Amino acid sequence: MSKRKLSTPLSTFTRKCLTSIAPFSPFKSSPTLKRCTYISSPPPPITPYHRLLHDPSYCSLGNLRASVKSVSSVSSRKIESGCWNCHAMPESAPFLVCQSCRSIQPVDISVDYFDIFGLEKNYDIEVKNLEGKYKNWQKKLHPDLVHSKSEKERDFAAEQSAKVIDAYRTLTRPLSRAIYLLKLEGIEVDEEQTVSEPELLSEILEIREAVEEATDSEDLNHILSEMQEKLRHWSTVFANAFKSRNFEEAKSSIQRMTYYERVTDEVAKKL
Incomplete structure (x- = not known):
């Protein structure tokens, strides 16, 4: 040619x-991606968590969302009080994990994807800086690491982890980041x-x-x-x-x- x-x-x-x-569509996950699973016993040397830390695309966001579909939507709310467990007030934002008792918090609907990574709501961002913050959140939130906690907190962890994955995938791609920015302005893109x-x-x-x-x-x-x-x-x-x-x-x-x-x-x- x-x-x-x-x-x-x-x-x-x-x-x-x-x-x-x-x-x-930048938000559709491939159906061929392996699904993250929850475990009720200590994780083996190589777990979905370890794969996810090094390869965010390994875990299908759609499958992860499906696995927590049964969780009550009541847990997603705007946080106006302190920790649900110890009632300590947040020391910093976003309030995903209590700094006092280390309990994972319910999803706060007022926290957007930029808040999760401590960024201003701008289109031009340093994408290379997101990976480290993403891994740090998953070390605290991934379901493989909270298997010994109560069912309530495991549900919170699943929801928070799914939101962090969604945030990472959205902000690291220019197109999906652009669409998300307009969504925050109340403008839906067909x-x-x-x-x-x-x-x-x-x-x-x-x-x-x-x-x-x-x-x-x-x-x-x-x-x-x-x-x-x-x-x-x-x-x-x-x-x-x-x-x-x-x-x-x-x-x-x-x-x-x-x-x-x-x-x-x-x-x-x-x-």
């Missing part, structure tokens, strides 16, 4: 079906919305066609490089739009990032 600029006349648009392009701009649709169809026709790694890497450049560009556009509170432009940027990231994933599967 020749190294051509990925653009095409609008005629391409008429050859394809709008519904053939499904946007990428990830299933079909492209309505002919120029963008034409470009996306051309890119997908190029991926299908690629026959070697050189062609695929060329496409991948272009997609990464486009993602960086629209990531910057989103950051500027969010800072200026131009939420319509921010949503438009997310739509483009969604499609470019999906193409990136398709290319990675073929490499």
